[in-house]
Each structure stands twice: as C-alpha cells, then as structure tokens.
Amino acid sequence: MHIMWFTERQYHYDPETEPDKSRQLESAILRNRSFFGLPNQNFDPVQGSMLLNQYLDEKIYSEELGFDGLMLNEHHGTPFCLGSVMDVEAAVLAKATKKARIVLLGNPVPTVANALRLAEELAMIDLISGGRLVPGWVRGAGSEQLANNANPAYNREYFEEGVDFIIKAWTTPGPFRYEGKHFHFRFVNPWVVPMQKPHPPIWIPGLVSPDTVVWCAKKRFPYVALATRLEPTVELWNLYTEAAAREGYQAGPENFGYLQPVFVSDNQARAEELGKRFLYGGAFAHFARPEWMFPPGYNSKEATRRMARLPAAANLPGKPIHEGGGNETEEELEEIRRGVYARYEESKRDLQMIAGTPDYVIPRLRKVLEVLRPGVFSFWLDGPVGYKDRLRCLEMLGKHVIPAVREIGKELGLVDPFQRKPGSVPLAAGRRPEPVAQPEGLASMPG
C-alpha cells in the first residue's frame, strides 16, 4: 500500500487563539455562499506566509513519520487552498525530503496556456527529487477556468490534448514541431526531461466523473477518488474495471486510490471537536457557487441533461445581481452556520469523516479499505485547527494508525502501483473481469 498525507492548505485563523478573526472569515465565506470569489482584501500576507511555511513543515515532518507520499493539489482565487501554484511547493519538497513520493493531484492542464512549460517544471521537480515525482492531471473545477481565463467549453479538449502533449514532450526525442488543435509549439526540445523512464507514473484524481474514469482505464492511469461517497465510488470502480477489461487487462488495487478525511486525537471528544472543523465555511458544498462550478460547456451534454432534471438545480435560480446576496443578518448567518455543522453527524455515519482516537479510527478505515480495496490511500486533514493539534494528529497517525493500515493492506492484498504496474495483468478477450470493490461490506457499516 502507498500511504499519503494531504491537506488543502486552507487559509485560516486558529479558532482557539484568534476566535474573532476565524469567525469573521467564516461569516464572509458564508455570506459569499462560496470560498471562490471571496474578495482578496480578506487575505493577510503575513498570515499566509506563516501558514504556507507550516504546511510545508508538516509535509516534511510527515515523511519522518512514515508516510510514503506527500500529496498536493492546486486551486485558484480561494481561501479553500493556499497552493495556487503547487509546483512551487513541490519544488521545495523535492529538495527538503529524501524518500517520499511527491504526488501532484493534479495539475489543472486546461488552465495552463503553456503546456511545454508545465512539462519542464515537472521534469525539474523529478530531477531535484531524484525521480520521486508522481504527476497527475485534472480538468480543474469550473471556477479554475474563470480564474485562469481558460475557455470552459474546450476544457476536455484542452485536457486530453495537453496531457498527450506533455507525455510526448517528455518521451519524443527533440527538437520537433507540434501542431495540435489547441496547442502549437514551434520548437519542442526540453533540455531537462524527467529521470523516471519512459516518464513518471501518472495518477488521476477525480470526483467520480464517468468520462474521466473510462479515460483513465484506457490510459492505464490509476484513479484516485477524492473523498467521494462509498456507494458511487464502488460503481465507478466497476466502470473502470469493465473499461479495463475492454482494453485487455484485469484492474486491481494498483489501479485505485482513495482520499479519506480523518482526524485523530488523544481523546474521542477532542478528536470529533477538531474533525468537525472540516466543515468550516460549508467546506466543499461552498467551494464555489453553481454558476462558477459549471461555467458554459464545462460539463458534457449528458451531465448537463442529468443536471437539468435535478429538481433544485434547473436554471440555477439565484438573486438578481443588482440586489446582491450577502445581506444576511447575524441570526440568519447563525442559522446557516448551524446547518453547515449539522452535516457532521451524517458524514460521521457515512464514514465521510472519521474522527477519533486510533482505536475508533482503525476499524472504520478497515471497512473503507475492505469495500474499495485501493492500493493508494491518503489521509486528509483540513479545517481551521491549530498547528499543535495538527502535528499531534500527524504523530498519532504515524505512530498508531499507519502501521495498522499497512497490516490491513497486506492482509487484503492491496498492492500499490509501485508493486504492480497498473494494467499489467492481462485478461483474455471475452473473459469477465473480477470486480475490485467489495460492496457487501456496505451493509454492515460501523457508523
């Protein structure tokens, strides 16, 4: 098993030492109904500097604690994530760590106008790290297209062409000329190419978009589901496995990864109190307003058709912009806040957030691993939690939880993509593939 550690690197204030600032920032996010688009007057560079350094220190420390992979991601124009150019953080980690994989899930290819430069940046990170880079690609959320002025109607075309081009730039001897539909490069001859051959292993993160899952299966790229609910994740695993069979291979744990929100502390009540902060500001439900999540053409026609028939979503009605939102009274805001945190019980029951002592957490992680059987597993810690508590969580994960998860992984045969190459187990034409996920376990959730 490949075990990773991830955080969005949220911009926050510690609610215990700076309660007023923490609450003010959350109120601003709730009034905005969105992390994305919060005016950047709310950003204090001194606070940002402190947080970015803490997040890097945590990542470096987590290598010492036994994590195999340091996972990063990228978002733009939002306090949801300070890593707006994660390759910068990856470069720091490449130099400051020794053995952990630097796993980038992922670079939003459609938003990068110069894919050749991205190929060069990543090649440099691979070299500085001595061949420890795992690059990944994403289409980027809808709001990322707006923040980067990337035409959302060509998002999937940019994505597929960009990924193919980067791999070509890494693997085809230069110089050569590239004339694609959206990308044009007169002279492709990157001097620095990756150390890992033929190119670094590529993993793809996602929120269970069927199109992306099938594309991954065709490309033999492992698919890492980002804290998605278990039932649809099982369905998508099955979709991948069927698509893999059509490509002539049997998918296995090496083709799958899963990201799981977890918070560990010394006692159950404190762990849950801190774990609940994962929902700060509405969490992913308030990542961006619907019109920013789904800018024109970002969704496939099938996805648009499905959305059109969701009762609450038709035409995404909203307030006229000249009346504006954000005029909620303190009482109304408090009501919204209560609604946000009330979701904790549901996320606890569905194992969407597992917060507790190691004794509480480990059996629940076992359940997730039994159902999904991923070869890659990442812990996810987020929300406004003070540095001391975050470090304590990491230490307890390293000391108590990771060893147990490794044992479970061995027992369940959860091989990772470094132990068995994804797509390397042939499947004879016409033979039914073995499912990877084991949904029977869903019937007996520990809750």
Next chain:
Amino acid sequence: MALKDAVREERFKVGTDELIVLSGGSGKPLLVLHEELGYPGWMKWNEALSESRRMVTPMYPGFGKTPRAEWIMNVRDLGCMIARFLREQHLAPIDVIGFSFGGWLAAEMAANDPAIFSRIVLVAPAGIRPPDGEIMDMFTLPALIYLRESVRDSSRVPEYSALYDGGLSPAQYEAFEDARAETARLAWQPYMFNPSLPHLLEGTVKAPTLIVWGKEDRIVPASAAGVYNRAIAGSKLVAFDGCGHRPEVEKSEQFIKEVGNFLA
C-alpha cells in the same frame, strides 16, 4: 390564425454541415440573427413585421437545434457559413436584423462581404468594445439572471415571461447551456468583441443601416452605439429612453414602427 403558428422548421445542407432554419411570414425575406442565449421565440415584433416579410432565422450550429460544426471556432467562421447558406439559397442580397451577439454576427458578415446585405438593422449589437463600461459577462452568471439583466425592469415588460417560454423547463435549461457553451467557443476572448471590427466596417459597409439601442442597456453599454454609428457611414442611430438591452420587447411599439419604416 397568428403567423406564429405558421412558422416552420427547414433543414439545409451547407457544405458537409446541417443548418436548421425557422421560416415564418410572407413577403420579401428578412434574415434574423438571434442572440447569445439562443432563439427567444416569436414575439409581437415578429408577428407585426411578418405580415409583409418572410423571416428567415438560422439556428446557429451548436446552439441546440443544429448540430455543432467543429470547424466553426469564431464569429467570422459562423458568418461565413451563414453567408454560404444565403448564396446557395439565392437569398443574397438580403435585409438583416441582428440582436446582441447576432448584431455582431451581422456586422462581421457585412465587413466580410458588403454586398451580402441590402439593409441592416443592428439591435444593441455586441462586437465592439464599449469606450465606456464593459459588456456584461454572461459566462459568470446563470442564464436566467443574465436574461433578467437584459431588460431594464422585467416587471414592466409584458412579453418578458414569453421569452424562451418562461425559461424554466429542463429542456430550456439544456438549450441555454448549449447556447452558452457555443457562445463561449465563439466569443470567450476577447469577450464579445473583435478589436478589428470598427476598422473592418469603416468605409466598407454601404447598405443603409439602422442602429437601435436602449439608453439603459446593462448588457452592452450604449457607449458602443457611437462607435458603430461612426464606423458605418450614414447609419442612423435610434436610442430609446428607459430601455435596456431588448428594445424589441421593452419598447415593442416604437421598435416595430422604427424598424418597420426603415425596412419598408
């Protein structure tokens, strides 16, 4: 029977692509170029003008009805496809009326081939960067909000609820999304204008031209009207008081009178 009920849908081949065209009314053909949210439906102004004109309304490829033509990647490409349709159906030279994005399309077609139009009506056309203000960004707003912003006060526009059949059905949601996606392919950047257009129009367009605008247009600021007016020598500019981006429904009677007289 209202002429609306006689509107028929026709399919044409333009090269290897398909083009669906709505045709209604009788008399000399009038090319109608619809806006960026799609074809809003048959309104009072259509009913009035179609007594003496046959309205020819192409449903642009990718806007829902006509399949997308992948080679069409900008407004000029789309204009050239529609021009080919007009030539092959022996409709050119033809009178044209274009609304918002469709006004921009008409201007690009005229700049490209000045002989293609005999008379031109541009209704709050996009296409030129307003010297004062910005064109409202439809891509950051839900379709229904953009629609509401297009009139000065929706509660005072009797025909507002008829636009896009009310706009609330799942099928209309899909149609809006198709239109928005194709508009993004054509007009994402620079947003809704072509920096060259005033230069391309200058000294080129000789056809009599009427420019109609609402003085309180929140979609395409009325400051762009002057640029159009100067770029097309001899054009007539009519600006309505107390009117937003849709004079055809906000000032329906005056609109029908002005446009009717101009096209007579």
